[in-house]
Amino acid sequence: xxxxxxxxxxxxxxxxxxxxxxxxxxxxxxxxxxxxxxxxxxxxxxxxxxxxxxxxxxxxxxxxxxxxxxxxxxxxxxxxxxxxxxxxxxxxxxxxxxxxxxxxxxxxxxxxxxxxxxxxxxxxxxxxxxxxxxxxxxxxxxxxxxxxxxxxxxxxxxxxxxxxxxxxxxxx
Numbered sequence: 001x002x003x004x005x006x007x008x009x010x011x012x013x014x015x016x017x018x019x020x021x022x023x024x025x026x027x028x029x030x031x032x033x034x035x036x037x038x039x040x041x042x043x044x045x046x047x048x049x050x051x052x053x054x055x056x057x058x059x060x061x062x063x064x065x066x067x068x069x070x071x072x073x074x075x076x077x078x079x080x081x082x083x084x085x086x087x088x089x090x091x092x093x094x095x096x097x098x099x100x101x102x103x104x105x106x107x108x109x110x111x112x113x114x115x116x117x118x119x120x121x122x123x124x125x126x127x128x129x130x131x132x133x134x135x136x137x138x139x140x141x142x143x144x145x146x147x148x149x150x151x152x153x154x155x156x157x158x159x160x161x162x163x164x165x166x167x168x169x170x171x172x
Contacts, residue, residue, distance in 0.1 A: 011039040013066055018167035020064045023138045025079050029161035030068055031154050034075065038067035046091040061088050075158060076145040085133070085141035116160040125152070132159045 016039040017024035026036075041064050048056040061084040066077040080088065114121045124131040125148075132144040132155055144159045 011036050011066075012168065013039055013165045014168040015039070016041060016064055016066075017165040018169060021062065022064075022079070022081055023140050024064050024066075024165040024167075025077075025137060025140060025142050025162040026066055026165050027068075027077065027158045027161045028163050029157050030075075031070070031150060031158070033070035034068045034073075035070075036066060037069045037074075038065070040065045040067075044088070046087055048087070048091075059084075059087050061091075063088060073149040074147065075150075075155070077159075077162070078143040078145070079140050080143075081139065082135055082141045085143060089133075089143075114156065116156055119160070121156065121159060130155050132156065134159050134162065137162060138164060 013024055013026045013036065020041050041062070044061045044063065045058045046061055048059050062080060063084070064079040066079075068075045068077070078085070078088075110122065110124055112123065114123055119134060119136060122133040122135075124133075128148065130144075130146045130148055130152055132146075134142045134144075142159060142162050144155055146155045
């Protein structure tokens with residue numbers, strides 16, 4: 001659908017939180033050397049198919065996205081209301097796989113969920129990436145995307161540490 005202009009420099013999760021229609025969560029733990037390099041909000045129009053495979057009207061999905069890097073490795077954090085995150089994941093899973101046998105699938109298959117501090121973290125992992133999803137913190141779902149450049153425990157520590165961001169200019 002649209003994207004907020006990325007005019008904020010340096011990027012700020014607090015400024016982003018003041019511009020999106022839902023709570024923004026950010027990690028309170030990052031591996032050494034990582035810092036925020038991007039804070040964006042996108043509205044995506046996704047094609048939809050019903051359980052019977054019939055095409056349904058497109059759905060607009062809103063996602064806030066934080067990107068962290070240490071200069072070599074990136075960690076992406078997506079935040080959206082749960083139903084919209086479900087639609088985004090379903091759309092990613094239906095994207096075509098490249099013809100190259102060495103290419104990675106658009107979204108890894110679901111793996112055994114994990115529990116961290118009593119919270120369920122859904123995990124998808126393949127040779128290309130780790131995707132972790134945490135629901136139940138506030139009214140949003142948090143999705144972490146890592147390219148397997150760090151041990152899985154580091155990614156788990158990052159997603160387990162997410163906390164609400166206070167929007168810039170508010171005293172909530």
